């Protein structure tokens with residue numbers, strides 16, 4: 001890795017003429033070059049911007065333009081999409097292709113690193129020098145550019161952070177996160193790197209639960225990190241045995257995990273599933289550390305150096321069991337590992353500052369033991385007849401009914417009540433022939449029976465799919481806007 005990443009650094013500074021502070025878009029699947037490019041950038045101070053390979057031309061265009069990227073690294077699959085938008089990106093000077101074939105107008109990354117010198121002197125980066133830009137998922141609008149410093153990498157060395165996974169040199173760690181997501185930089189690169197553990201990588205072009213299960217049986221993987229949907233798919237697969245021979249520890253985060261899924265995973269695999277919470281802005285903010293008591297449905301406790309509190313809209317700390325915003329203290333000192341600011345967006349950067357805190361825009365409560373309980377994004381919380389309802393609570397209740405494959409709960413206008421709870425539901429195929437009115441009544445009754453009755457969805461609509469971001473997160477804001485007749 002030292003040899004190859006030094007060569008990569010030389011390719012960037014010499015063959016590509018990139019300088020410290022230039023931006024490079026990194027859009028690669030799970031191939032070894034993803035690691036080389038990331039570390040090559042860290043060595044040279046080139047700011048890298050990971051992006052998912054699921055992007056289409058317009059997504060790539062948006063990212064290249066707003067970031068004024070000077071270079072891009074990608075594969076054959078996305079090169080034509082890049083070429084189709086490159087004329088509209090005047091800053092883009094270098095296109096690097098990771099492939100066994102050549103392509104006109106592109107530099108061949110693999111042959112360049114073969115011929116590059118392995119001698120390279122790393123820049124002397126300071127903790128607060130910029131390292132990477134992570135685009136947010138765009139769940140609530142256009143993706144924002146969360147800029148991180150080298151302190152983000154440093155945070156993985158902090159003893160308190162290493163308690164999350166407690167990786168050892170003997171561990172074989174498999175992080176299934178999309179390479180475009182901040183979790184991949186943490187789970188595929190920084191965490192195992194700082195612990196000296198083995199990284200397991202699988203190309204996995206599609207999330208086929210059968211392949212994931214076979215892989216966990218075949219290879220000596222001891223720890224696994226993946227989005228809740230991955231564990232969900234495995235559980236829904238009805239495989240005869242999920243007793244993986246070497247798996248000891250599992251972590252998930254990035255979206256809500258249902259408490260019953262957490263329990264079901266434990267029952268079927270014999271391994272505990274720990275939950276973490278984070279954002280492109282924060283990396284992992286809180287989590288259930290290895291060995292800590294798991295409270296199903298909770299996102300665990302704040303991980304130092306972050307001081308996380310539940311705050312009101314003015315930044316006042318709220319007592320336990322009171323709904324509020326998840327805030328991370330930034331005054332008097334901004335903690336290492338938290339994003340620096342939104343690039344080119346001082347208004348948005350100022351908007352998320354709330355008193356002494358960075359307001360994550362997520363609603364939650366904290367209990368007496370310091371465990372956080374996610375309610376939903378601030379914009380998604382429903383205010384029905386004076387009751388504040390988090391979509392996650394209703395979606396969790398619906399998920400317990402066998403008819404529900406997936407649901408999204410949003411606010412909907414009502415002439416009498418102002419706002420009511422509306423559920424968009426994707427049915428499991430076995431229930432698609434059922435009388436719809438009858439099924440709606442049954443589902444409403446079910447929600448009333450498993451959670452506080454005022455939360456039940458007064459409106460229900462069955463849909464074939466839910467609107468999602470390219471990383472698979474439900475765009476509740478899109479559904480809500482449709483309900484209120486907005487664009």
Ligand SMILES: Nc1ncnc2c1ncn2[C@@H]1O[C@H](COP(=O)(O)OP(=O)(O)OP(=O)(O)O)[C@@H](O)[C@H]1O
Pocket residue numbers: 136137138139140141142143144252253254255256257275276277278279280281299360361362374376377473
């Ligand atoms: N454990 C978790 N449980 C529930 N939600 C989670 C969890 N972890 C993360 N999230 C959600 O994911 C969000 C972070 O996702 P990300 O940084 O990818 O961008 P986004 O907020 O989805 O997109 P955008 O900011 O562009 O709308 C959090 O703010 C939170 O809403």
